[in-house]
Amino acid sequence: MKPEIVYTVKEHCPYCGAGKEDFIVLPPRREGLIDGPTEDNAIVTLIPAFCKKCQVAFNYQTVKQESIDEILAQGKYITTSSTNSNSGIAYEPFINKIEEYCKKDDPIVEFGCYDGFVIKELLHRGYSNLLGFEPGPYFDKSLPIKQTFFTQEGLEKGAYKAIVSRNCVQILPDLHALMKACNYGLCDDGILIFQFMSVLAVHVLQEYMFTVSFIDKLMQDHGFNIIKLEAPVRPYHYNQYFTVIAQKSDELLEKPLNRPLKPYFSEKERLEIFNEAQEALIAPTFADSVRERLHGFFAKHQQDEIVIYGTGGASFSLLKEIGDLSSYKLKFVDGDKRRDGKVYIAPDGSKHQVIHSSCLKDTQVKALLFAVFDRNFKIEIEAYLKELNCQIADYFYIGG
Numbered sequence: 001m002k003p004e005i006v007y008t009v010k011e012h013c014p015y016c017g018a019g020k021e022d023f024i025v026l027p028p029r030r031e032g033l034i035d036g037p038t039e040d041n042a043i044v045t046l047i048p049a050f051c052k053k054c055q056v057a058f059n060y061q062t063v064k065q066e067s068i069d070e071i072l073a074q075g076k077y078i079t080t081s082s083t084n085s086n087s088g089i090a091y092e093p094f095i096n097k098i099e100e101y102c103k104k105d106d107p108i109v110e111f112g113c114y115d116g117f118v119i120k121e122l123l124h125r126g127y128s129n130l131l132g133f134e135p136g137p138y139f140d141k142s143l144p145i146k147q148t149f150f151t152q153e154g155l156e157k158g159a160y161k162a163i164v165s166r167n168c169v170q171i172l173p174d175l176h177a178l179m180k181a182c183n184y185g186l187c188d189d190g191i192l193i194f195q196f197m198s199v200l201a202v203h204v205l206q207e208y209m210f211t212v213s214f215i216d217k218l219m220q221d222h223g224f225n226i227i228k229l230e231a232p233v234r235p236y237h238y239n240q241y242f243t244v245i246a247q248k249s250d251e252l253l254e255k256p257l258n259r260p261l262k263p264y265f266s267e268k269e270r271l272e273i274f275n276e277a278q279e280a281l282i283a284p285t286f287a288d289s290v291r292e293r294l295h296g297f298f299a300k301h302q303q304d305e306i307v308i309y310g311t312g313g314a315s316f317s318l319l320k321e322i323g324d325l326s327s328y329k330l331k332f333v334d335g336d337k338r339r340d341g342k343v344y345i346a347p348d349g350s351k352h353q354v355i356h357s358s359c360l361k362d363t364q365v366k367a368l369l370f371a372v373f374d375r376n377f378k379i380e381i382e383a384y385l386k387e388l389n390c391q392i393a394d395y396f397y398i399g400g
């Protein structure tokens with residue numbers, strides 16, 4: 001059954017409550033309703049906006065929560081996942097960060113566990129005191145994960161050394177409740193380790209799109225200081241992910257530990273990042289040089305079959321740039337077995353059946369598009385293709 005898509009428009013900033021007069025409404029964006037192939041999918045039009053008061057970006061026009069819930073309840077949401085690969089290479093930096101800051105017996109909470117990969121991997125690395133929160137059904141029930149939302153009620157006061165989350169905070173509508181819960185659960189020396197998608201990642205499931213400067217504000221507003229920010233040099237939004245480590249300041253402590261509340265960015269820097277981020281959300285997705293290369297690649301292989309490797313957000317962005325796909329011979333493959341046989345809806349509305357990438361065994365491919373942004377993913381795919389004895393004559397990867 002096709003999900004009925006009902007749109008909604010926000011009257012107030014979801015973070016600070018400012019009214020529409022404080023919004024900077026950005027151009028509409030076409031995105032897949034579900035990020036990845038499924039039985040039914042649709043193209044939706046989202047409109048991002050910035051709030052001038054608090055500088056957060058959010059989905060101004062978005063799909064009604066009931067429509068999203070219906071999709072999730074039908075178990076159709078197959079997101080980019082650790083199970084795309086055996087090694088979980090995209091999770092490595094995040095898990096390594098936890099390992100850098102936490103001892104093996106430290107009590108650690110993860111929320112937004114999705115398929116439980118982080119918890120599983122931490123257990124594998126010898127961590128023994130873990131607790132996860134995940135409302136979805138996708139994880140192995142033998143893992144120490146509660147199938148519920150992350151709330152203060154689910155935590156023990158001051159009991160945890162770290163609260164960690166990857167790629168989840170931006171989908172939570174109530175950031176104030178989140179930060180309050182984190183303060184409640186963390187011990188005085190506790191830390192937050194959060195990984196975020198860049199501001200450019202706009203999706204229907206997200207409430208927010210974050211800039212590094214907004215995260216600084218979020219932490220400051222709730223008594224936390226960023227003690228480490230891992231992002232490339234400015235402009236930060238070109239990074240797919242950024243990682244923030246934050247700690248309670250004296251404001252939240254009963255006994256001060258000489259940790260005054262201290263912003264990471266100056267007001268001037270925040271404003272600059274705010275302006276850069278707006279430009280980035282308005283600008284075409286890719287730099288001119290990348291667009292030229294991408295169009296050149298498709299033009300060159302007009303007569304060939306082009307293998308599109310990857311059927312998530314990256315393929316959507318890349319194919320959005322191409323536009324009408326009807327004159328190309330495309331073959332969509334993906335390493336995620338759960339996507340095999342499912343239908344991928346391209347940005348131009350055309351539908352394509354996804355085939356598991358093992359179909360490339362002992363083949364010669366004239367043209368292959370690496371539909372991934374993360375270089376680690378690309379390296380992993382290359383190694384897999386080699387294993388399959390698949391020869392690639394020509395390829396496109398966004399990173400060259």
Ligand SMILES: [Zn+2]
Nearest residue numbers: 013016051054
């Ligand atoms: Zn606001």
